[in-house]
Each structure stands twice: as structure tokens, then as C-alpha cells.
Amino acid sequence: MSGVYQRNREVSEYKFFTQAIAIRVEVNKLMASSSVVPKAYRLLNAVPTVETARSIVFNVNRADCFYPSSSFNALERKRYLTLAIADCEQLMLDMQCLMDIGLPVNANRFEQLANMVEEEIRLLKGARKNWWLRSVMGGSSSNVCYVNSNGNANYNSATNVWVRPRPGFPYCQTE
Structure with missing residues (x-):
């Protein structure tokens, strides 16, 4: 038990x-x-x-x-x-x-x-159910992507859904 x-x-x-x-x-x-x-x-x-x-x-x-x-x-x-x-x-x-x-x-x-x-x-x-991808929506730093229950891609504000996107840092090569 x-x-x-x-x-x-x-x-x-x-x-x-x-x-x-x-x-x-x-x-x-x-x-x-x-x-x-x-x-x-x-x-x-x-x-x-x-x-x-x-x-x-x-x-x-x-x-x-x-x-x-x-x-x-x-x-x-x-x-x-x-x-x-x-x-x-x-x-x-x-x-x-x-x-x-x-x-x-x-x-x-x-x-x-x-x-x-x-x-x-x-x-x-x-x-x-919806699957949150934790990837930032293109052109936005506050929206995250998800797939809804119908299978359609969508986005919402991370603050509304309590999901935090993973930080991404651009890779720059210095000379």
C-alpha cells in the first residue's frame, strides 16, 4: 500500500x-x-x-x-x-x-x-492533451509553442500557462 x-x-x-x-x-x-x-x-x-x-x-x-x-x-x-x-x-x-x-x-x-x-x-x-514544446515562438521572447489536442501547432504566453522556455543563446564564432 x-x-x-x-x-x-x-x-x-x-x-x-x-x-x-x-x-x-x-x-x-x-x-x-x-x-x-x-x-x-x-x-x-x-x-x-x-x-x-x-x-x-x-x-x-x-x-x-x-x-x-x-x-x-x-x-x-x-x-x-x-x-x-x-x-x-x-x-x-x-x-x-x-x-x-x-x-x-x-x-x-x-x-x-x-x-x-x-x-x-x-x-x-x-x-x-496539449503538449508544450518549451521552444520560443519566432519573433517573440515571451510566447512558447505547443501542439493542441487537435494536433494543430499553436502558441501562448509563457506567463499564462506556467511553462518556461529553454534559454537559447546564439552561437557566435570569434576570430
């Missing part, structure tokens, strides 16, 4: 990664169960569903490879987080398809997975 009350704990910065792995494990268990997906339906339905869960973990992991130290890295990170969100939405559609086929599916098992996926989407959307 950390000694911190649960109500005072912050969400871990990487909870979306551990949640993605938990979703993948749960999907693998469900799709391997003959009571959920009979063998006749596995190739057409279970295999793509398992691949979608794998893709969530892949995109979350790929997003983590880009530290948002530049606008390119911030945009790439957001791109992979957005792809992970799209995979979560696809996973929900795959589960809905299995239920619509009319298989004797225990809806409670899918409900638990659906709750996990909804939580993952919420965490991933929270991870796509």
Missing part, C-alpha cells in the same frame, strides 16, 4: 498501457472459449477480434516511442493514440457483431470487456 487514500490518487500516466494489455488478455480468453465463439465462427470472427486487440497494444506502445519534444513527435504520438482509440471502437463493433450473429453469448462477459474498452478510450483521450 502506498499510504495514499484511493480518492487522492492520480491516474497513472501509463494506465492506458496496462489497460490495453488487460483488454488483449481478456479478448484472447473470450475468443478461445468455445462457449463464446464456436469453432465454426472462429476464423471469420475471433481471429480479427484478437488482431484488433493486439493492434490496440501495438499503437499504444508505438505512441510511447515518441516523446513530445518536437511538434513532429507530438503529432506522431497523437496519431498513434488516435489509432488506438479507433481500434477500441472497432473492438466494440466486433463484439456487437458476435452478439448480432445470434451466438449463445453470455452478455455479462462482454459487458466486462465493454467497460474495460470504454475506460481505455477515456484514458487514451486524456493522454492526447
Whole structure:
């Protein structure tokens, strides 16, 4: 125990990664169960569903490879987080398809997975927040650059956002 009350704990910065792995494990268990997906339906339905869960973990992991130290890295990170969100939405559609086929599916098992996926989407959307680049905007000594949640480059006054740009000194060679 950390000694911190649960109500005072912050969400871990990487909870979306551990949640993605938990979703993948749960999907693998469900799709391997003959009571959920009979063998006749596995190739057409279970295999793509398992691949979608794998893709969530892949995109979350790929997003983590880009530290948002530049606008390119911030945009790439957001791109992979957005792809992970799209995979979560696809996973929900795959589960809905299995239920619509009319298989004797225990809806409670899918409900638990659906709750996990909804939580993952919420965490991933929270991870796509603004990224401050701590670089000074051209032509200004008081504004800093950032990438907003839509992926657009922008700037704001450093005093308004409590971000301090790194000092840069021009390199001059003396003779």
C-alpha cells in the first residue's frame, strides 16, 4: 500500500498501457472459449477480434516511442493514440457483431470487456492533451509553442500557462 487514500490518487500516466494489455488478455480468453465463439465462427470472427486487440497494444506502445519534444513527435504520438482509440471502437463493433450473429453469448462477459474498452478510450483521450514544446515562438521572447489536442501547432504566453522556455543563446564564432 502506498499510504495514499484511493480518492487522492492520480491516474497513472501509463494506465492506458496496462489497460490495453488487460483488454488483449481478456479478448484472447473470450475468443478461445468455445462457449463464446464456436469453432465454426472462429476464423471469420475471433481471429480479427484478437488482431484488433493486439493492434490496440501495438499503437499504444508505438505512441510511447515518441516523446513530445518536437511538434513532429507530438503529432506522431497523437496519431498513434488516435489509432488506438479507433481500434477500441472497432473492438466494440466486433463484439456487437458476435452478439448480432445470434451466438449463445453470455452478455455479462462482454459487458466486462465493454467497460474495460470504454475506460481505455477515456484514458487514451486524456493522454492526447496539449503538449508544450518549451521552444520560443519566432519573433517573440515571451510566447512558447505547443501542439493542441487537435494536433494543430499553436502558441501562448509563457506567463499564462506556467511553462518556461529553454534559454537559447546564439552561437557566435570569434576570430
